[in-house]
Amino acid sequence: MKEQDPVVFVIDDDRMIRDGLRSLIQAVGLRVEIFTCAQDFLIATLPNAPACLVLDIRMPGLSGLELQVKLSDAGVQIPIIFITGHGDIPMSVRAMKGGAHEFLTKPVRGQDLLDAVHKAITHDRELRKDRTELSDIRARFKSLTPRENEVLDLVVAGLLNKQIAAELGTSELTVKTHRLHVMEKTGAESLAHLVRMTERLRTSSLLK
Amino acid sequence: MQSHSAPSLPLVYSYGLAVVFVALALLTSLALEHSFGNPFWFIFSVAVILSTWFGRSGAGWFAVVCSGLSVVYFFTPPLRSFAMKSSDIPYFLTFVGCEVGVTQLISWRRRAEDSLQRAHDELEVRVAERTAELKNAHNAILQHMAEQKRIEESLQVTRTELARVARITTIGELTASIAHEVNQPLAAVAANADACVAWLSRAHPDLVEARAAAERAAQGATGASEVIARIRSLITKTTPEKSAIQINQIIEQTVALAAAQASVNNVTIELELSPDLPHVFGDSIQLQQVVINLLMNGIDAIISTTDRLRTVAIRSKFQNGSQILISVQDSGIGVNPEVMNRLFEPFFTTRSNGMGMGLSISRSIIEAHGGRLWAESDGSTGSIFYFTLPSELAV
Numbered sequence: 001m002k003e004q005d006p007v008v009f010v011i012d013d014d015r016m017i018r019d020g021l022r023s024l025i026q027a028v029g030l031r032v033e034i035f036t037c038a039q040d041f042l043i044a045t046l047p048n049a050p051a052c053l054v055l056d057i058r059m060p061g062l063s064g065l066e067l068q069v070k071l072s073d074a075g076v077q078i079p080i081i082f083i084t085g086h087g088d089i090p091m092s093v094r095a096m097k098g099g100a101h102e103f104l105t106k107p108v109r110g111q112d113l114l115d116a117v118h119k120a121i122t123h124d125r126e127l128r129k130d131r132t133e134l135s136d137i138r139a140r141f142k143s144l145t146p147r148e149n150e151v152l153d154l155v156v157a158g159l160l161n162k163q164i165a166a167e168l169g170t171s172e173l174t175v176k177t178h179r180l181h182v183m184e185k186t187g188a189e190s191l192a193h194l195v196r197m198t199e200r201l202r203t204s205s206l207l208k
Numbered sequence: 209m210q211s212h213s214a215p216s217l218p219l220v221y222s223y224g225l226a227v228v229f230v231a232l233a234l235l236t237s238l239a240l241e242h243s244f245g246n247p248f249w250f251i252f253s254v255a256v257i258l259s260t261w262f263g264r265s266g267a268g269w270f271a272v273v274c275s276g277l278s279v280v281y282f283f284t285p286p287l288r289s290f291a292m293k294s295s296d297i298p299y300f301l302t303f304v305g306c307e308v309g310v311t312q313l314i315s316w317r318r319r320a321e322d323s324l325q326r327a328h329d330e331l332e333v334r335v336a337e338r339t340a341e342l343k344n345a346h347n348a349i350l351q352h353m354a355e356q357k358r359i360e361e362s363l364q365v366t367r368t369e370l371a372r373v374a375r376i377t378t379i380g381e382l383t384a385s386i387a388h389e390v391n392q393p394l395a396a397v398a399a400n401a402d403a404c405v406a407w408l409s410r411a412h413p414d415l416v417e418a419r420a421a422a423e424r425a426a427q428g429a430t431g432a433s434e435v436i437a438r439i440r441s442l443i444t445k446t447t448p449e450k451s452a453i454q455i456n457q458i459i460e461q462t463v464a465l466a467a468a469q470a471s472v473n474n475v476t477i478e479l480e481l482s483p484d485l486p487h488v489f490g491d492s493i494q495l496q497q498v499v500i501n502l503l504m505n506g507i508d509a510i511i512s513t514t515d516r517l518r519t520v521a522i523r524s525k526f527q528n529g530s531q532i533l534i535s536v537q538d539s540g541i542g543v544n545p546e547v548m549n550r551l552f553e554p555f556f557t558t559r560s561n562g563m564g565m566g567l568s569i570s571r572s573i574i575e576a577h578g579g580r581l582w583a584e585s586d587g588s589t590g591s592i593f594y595f596t597l598p599s600e601l602a603v
């Protein structure tokens with residue numbers, strides 16, 4: 001699936017602000033999709049594109065903060081730029097703890113918003129690339145047999161073929177064959193590459 | 209006051225008057241007798257009548273005596289002497305008797321007239337006195353009424369001022385909400401102005417988009433100034449001014465002011481306003497104050513709850529063909545009967561930071577508009593505040 005152009009989602013219950021933000025972001029040539037409330041965004045299908053979300057922290061119905069929690073629960077990773085009023089410090093703290101990408105106080109300076117949007121999209125693009133790579137790696141590692149996995153663990157642990165063979169109670173030749181399969185299946189170019197990929201996979205599953 | 213009684217002449221004058229009348233009668237009689245030869249004694253009767261009438265009985269008697277002497281001296285032979293022929297005596301005595309009769313009759317009539325006059329005068333005086341008394345009493349009442357009116361006016365001023373202070377207090381509680389209310393249109397202005405600049409800054413400026421953004425910015429500015437004007441009108445010192453107003457409009461404006469307050473506390477405000485309500489005759493700021501008060505109380509009652517819907521419902525409807533009923537229902541903690549009894553007392557509050565004047569002032573405002581304000585609560589699942597206002601059809 002080919003990646004589309006970046007999209008900026010704007011959710012604000014105030015029509016005038018919504019239109020202003022849409023116009024501002026469109027003016028710099030970015031795609032904008034607007035939503036009048038958080039619920040609408042939740043049920044929308046997100047495109048396969050780097051994106052960010054510009055969200056008023058305070059809205060009737062589902063608030064910005066609640067949407068942040070719901071998205072995170074649903075595993076939707078999208079950088080959120082919160083727009084807060086003055087004196088919304090407790091809310092801002094909560095949003096920050098929830099992993100908000102950026103905070104802008106209302107009324108927002110146009111350039112600040114555009115800067116934040118560009119940064120968020122770049123960030124999301126990297127994240128997406130990262131995620132794609134990771135899922136590629138995961139897919140490749142999934143194809144390993146249990147025996148190959150055992151060999152992989154020991155290789156990554158830094159054992160020599162001889163030591164691995166002893167550990168697994170098999171011949172060094174067999175270990176070499178498994179090891180070759182592991183390198184082919186995972187697409188590792190070198191031992192160092194294999195170690196890096198394995199570490200990345202493990203860190204991500206730890207984080208999960 | 210001028211008296212109408214005939215002046216009682218001093219003795220000298222009344223007797224003098226008798227002399228003058230008798231003298232005139234004498235001259236007239238002499239002249240007539242000289243011309244016609246007949247004795248014209250009865251002319252003296254006229255002198256006696258006039259003397260008695262104007263000089264009272266003393267002068268009458270004196271006139272009778274003078275007349276008698278004049279007749280004896282000038283008319284009974286021998287003339288120019290006080291002697292009299294014995295044959296003339298009965299004639300003379302008859303004359304004197306008639307004169308005496310006349311003087312008695314006239315003086316009796318005169319006395320009656322006098323006493324009537326006196327009674328009349330007395331009555332006049334009494335009437336004058338009573339009139340003066342009544343006038344004094346009237347003045348006292350007028351003064352009292354003026355005093356009363358002054359007190360009422362100063363009470364009205366105090367009440368208006370108190371209501372204003374309460375409004376300012378409410379506004380103080382609503383600061384965050386109002387800041388949001390003002391900030392919102394300003395945010396729209398900023399975003400749209402920036403968008404306008406961005407469209408113009410492109411390699412090929414897009415004038416259509418820039419224009420649309422500029423128009424939205426201008427609209428936002430108008431919006432902000434409207435919010436400020438609304439708040440200003442709540443704060444500034446104004447004497448109540450009644451006009452025909454739409455209560456639904458008042459409710460909507462008030463809800464706009466408190467919307468952010470509600471949303472911060474996660475409270476939903478539901479409006480069920482009956483369309484096409486007749487106008488009410490009232491002061492829009494004061495009525496707004498009542499609505500905001502009830503609304504804020506509703507929100508306050510919900511804040512501490514966690515186990516229920518968080519809604520304040522405001523409803524309006526026309527009823528009985530003469531009044532509009534507005535209700536503010538909250539899903540809060542309710543009011544227990546003990547508190548309910550004291551709810552509308554001044555300075556009664558269940559909040560630590562409350563002044564305790566809100567409901568008391570609200571009630572006096574509604575009553576001044578000819579309506580009623582009351583509350584109902586089952587003590588646990590929220591309460592409903594009602595108020596009525598006479599519709600303009602009924603006024």
